[in-house]
Amino acid sequence: MEPNTIALLSLAATALAPVIGVWQAWGHWADHAHKSRHEDVQQSHDEFRRARRFRAEMRPRIAEFALALAERSRAHDLPLLTKAGWIPAIPVPLERVTLTLDARPVAPSIKAKLSILPLEAPGRRYETYSDAITALDRPVLWFNGPSYLLRGVSTIDNRPSLVLAKGRYFDHIDDGELLEFDIALQAVKSSPDSLSNVRADLLEHRRLLRNPLDLENRRVRPGVNTLTIIRDNNDD
Secondary structure, three states: OOHHHHHHHHHHHHHHHHHHHHHHHHHHHHHHHHHHHHHHHHHHHHHHHHHHHHHHHOHHHHHHHHHHHOHHHOOOOOOOOOOOOOOOOOOOOHHHOEEEEEOOOOOOOOOOOOOOOOEEEOOEEOOOHHHHHHHHOOOOOOOOOEEEEEEEEEEEOOEEEEEEEEEEHHHHHHHHHHHHHHHHHHHHOOOOOOHHHOOHHHOHHHHHHOOOOOHHHOOEOOOOOOOOOOOOOOOO
C-alpha cells in the first residue's frame, strides 16, 4: 500500500474516533434506558398486585379511613356516605319504594388517565382499573355483566324514590373500588405498609371526583344490606 494511502487512512481513523466513541456511548445509554423503562413497567405491576392484596386484607380499615376523609358527606350517624333526604326516618315496606329508569347513557366519572394505574408498556398506562385487573390480577370469577347504576335518591313522606340507569359491573369497579385501591396503593408505597402514612391530598382519584355524592357524575352500583334477626323461643 502506498505511503500516501496509509497516511490518509490513518487520518480518517483519527477523525472518526470521536464519532465512534459518541456512537458507542449512545448505544450503551439507549440499552440502559430501554432496560430501565421495562423495569419501571415491572415495578408498577408489582406495586399494583401488592396494593390489591393490601386492599383485600385491610378492606374494613380502608372503609373506615375513607369515611373519615369524607366526614362532610355524612348526614346521619351511619357508616355510609349520605345526605339529607336519602335515609327514611322509619323502616319502609318495599312496595313504597319507587324505581325510575333513566335511559341516558352513563359517561365515565373521570375521563383522564390516572397515574395511579399501572403501566401497560413504557410510557403508556392501562385505560381503566378493570383493564389492569384483567391483565395483571384477574380473579377466578371475573366478567363484565349487566348491572344498574344509581343516578338519584330522594325521600318524601318516607317514600323513597330511586333513579337507576343501565350499566355494567365494571362501571362500579372502575369508580368505587378504585377509590379503595387509591388508598391502598399509597399505603404500600410507604414503609412500612400503613394507612397512617396516607395523605388525603395525594389521593388522585378521590381528588378528581370532587363530590362523592354527585350521582350524576359518578358510577355507583346499588346494593342490598341484609339484617338477620334470630329470635330464640325463650325470648320474651
